[in-house]
Amino acid sequence: MLKYVIRRLVMLIGIIFVISVGSFYLIHLLPGDPAAVILGTGDSPSNRLKLYKLLGLNKSIFDQYFIWISNIVRGNLGISFISQTSVASTIRAALPIDLEIMGLSQILAFALAIPLAMRSARKPDGLIDRLLGATSFTLLSIPPFIIIVLLVLFVSIKLGVPNIGVASYVSFGTNWIVNLESLALPAFTLAIGSFVVYYRVLRSDMIATLQEEFITMARSKGISQRRIMWRHAFRPSSVALLGAAGVNIGGLLAGGFVVQYLLAIPGLGYTLIAAINDSDYLLVQGIVLVVSVGVVLINFFFDFTINIVDPRISRE
Amino acid sequence: MSEFIRETELSQEALLEASMVERPEKNEPLGPLFWICVGWLALNIIGAIFANVLPVQSPLNQDYNFVNSAPSLHHIFGTDDLGRDIFARVVYGSRVSIAVGVGAMVIGFGIGAPLGMLAAYRRGRFDTFVTTVMYVLLAFPAIIAVIAVLSFWTPRSMFKIILVIGFASVPLVYRVIRTATLAIATKDYVIAAKVQGATDRRILMKELLPNIAPIGISFLLIGIATVVTLEGALAFLGLSVNPPTPSWGNMINESRTVLAENPWLVLFPSLALCLFLLCLNFIGDRMRSHYDVTEVKL
């Protein structure tokens, strides 16, 4: 187990290194003079000096990377020359919103997917299973940006539910009830996509597990159906589920960004799109870096959980 | 020798006994719905390719006699706020979505599939090296990479979008194809072909490719669906093709503000997009359960 953890940690460091190189190199994709593009409307001799100092633009590319990474390690992601604010503090303000939406959507998705997948697996091809199968399949084919557009139309505009529509976001600290209300639609929209994935993965694994000999053995001990499902079948079936969850978090991002943007919720997604539209490249770079590392860490966490759930994996 | 044969026969019987308890059904038939979906996709693709030959109005033509009109004989899907024909825009919009989806997957499969097959077939150092690189890349969240590169690599064009998404999909394609090949390359008939002295080329083309193809195609279709969805999201983020060129994604994005007043504007591109995705997903899913042995059948 320890050996496994160390190996995974080494790999994690390698991946984060690759991410840092990738994010660093983004600046060099800019056409023409990067300094001029980055500074944009904030182009002045004093800002130019600051930027050169920050990025080491007149030095070799290796030195530039070194300067950049050592700044980042110290928590300095630079200053946006468009809005004159520190990139790090902008990200710090927005990040909790993303985490909250992500957390809520995942709780919702799991809370729906697990019991329904178990229900389906108990009688595969039964009426309930077919119904859920068709529903999940249809939902699979509706992109989140269409779901959110429709939800806003019906729930907020047609039904007139307050605190739920565009630009109704209030921070958790200000009023947590309104905060939760304002995040209900985005969380729900993202939950649908995750639910479909989790439901399908867990259903198929549960069906496979329920055919295992150890389930027959558990039955032969005379313990209840409910207990067999939860105590014996769920855990060995949840490996693929956790794997899917890890991958899914990364896949949710694009949809999550769109949802934030449409509802004007000032999370990282909203900030990122605004930054792209303003050509605020340092801010885009900072967000890309933070989100990438975040996704990798979440994946790592799920990988780790899988090993606790199924002790067979780290032994191999 | 005869004992040996008896032994193997008996073990086959043992398999039969095991299968009596949980007997796997034969492959599911593809069913009529499958062919309806194939037909719909074909219709979409023909429409996209021949849009300017077919009797479809210009997607940019502004007809001020009909602004924000509901569906009528003249404009069967209605018109938008500039009097442009929505049907024409949906047909032309499919060009972007389909081109991005297919183009990106052509790149992804063009690079990922041969690499994956070769790595799984050759094994050894080549496999270890490529697989390690791909797994590191796989850990990199592909969508963020696409968004990041597209936001810096200006000016944006459809070609660049295809290129970026295509390259971002390579590690994923590589993993799927490598795993599938690995499962088949270790089967007895492949080993038998090797022992009989068949060339690598022959084994790869005649033994491996036909067996991987169904899994590959099913993954390809689901991949196209994912890319088409991603293109839609990129359009919302302002990272896809620039207006006035229509794409399903940017049509929905542009008209969502007038949704309550002119629902047709959102309805038709959304419907086109969802149906397209549904067909791709359905065909992919059906093919997987039709050919794949790994999925449990009851």
Added chain:
Amino acid sequence: MSTNPDKLLVVNNLATTFNTSAGPLPAVGGVSFDLNKNETLGIVGESGSGKTVLARTVMGLQPRTNVTVTGSVLLNGHEMVGVSEDEKRKYWGTEVAMVFQDPMTSLNPVMRIGKQIDETLRVRLGMSKNDAKAKAIELLELVGIPSPSQRYSAFPGQLSGGMRQRVVIATALACSPKLLMADEPTTGLDVTIQAQILNLLEDLKEQFQMSVVLITHDLGVVATRTSRIIVMYAGRIVEMGTTREVFTNHRMPYTRALLESSPKVSNPSHTRLITIPGRPPNLLKLNQGCSFAPRCAYATDRCHQQRPELQIAEEPGHSFACWNPLPSKREAATR
């Protein structure tokens, strides 16, 4: 007959049919037998002869869907056929328990072995957590697992096959069942371990005052450990009698073929094993006559046309299903 208090198990005309897409598959086709208290009964037959399905159906443990069971199983007076799973569950573990064939697959790989044992104790006997744990460790010790209190928290993957089978046995014995169904309990194990497990089962049978049904394809396993033997072929009983009768005075050619095809230490070295020609029948396409006829050296037209029913042999309790039986010892002597 079902009221006889000595009979722990009375099986009457039990049939198990799987409804497959290729048609009905009669895995067990009308089987009747009984079992006394504290008796060990052997069921032998080739793979595919339906012994595993029979054992599971007797327990009521067949799959929940796509299967039809008819006939009757009286387990200590309780009918197990045609009753709900909730009803059968009352007897599972406490009246009847099963030792499964392959200890590699019959233990939950992600559950500590101790938990798998004391789960039964807590759920079925309502023991407290601590009592159950103490009892589970005691059971592990009883089945011969060294340092049981440490093994209590091991995962199955950390134990050898023989050890795992001991755990399976401990789990089966947790609630002191009256009947233990042992379905090829040693097939998945190393030869050196097999005898240990069989001896353990024999000891435990005495200790727990149980009846045991020992299912195997290996006649050597049942020769010394059972009082009676049932020989199965294609889902039916073809011969049944005391172990001694079946071994020394069998009448059914299949039984003889089965005996001859198992190696004996007393044979001189390099003796060729006699094999049974042909292969077990496809249960989906059973002929109307004797299922063994296509492989039988003595088969006549009648064998192919008409199915022989079990008939009583000379010795009490011995019966066989054959139109052209081998001569009995007495017949051979008078000839």
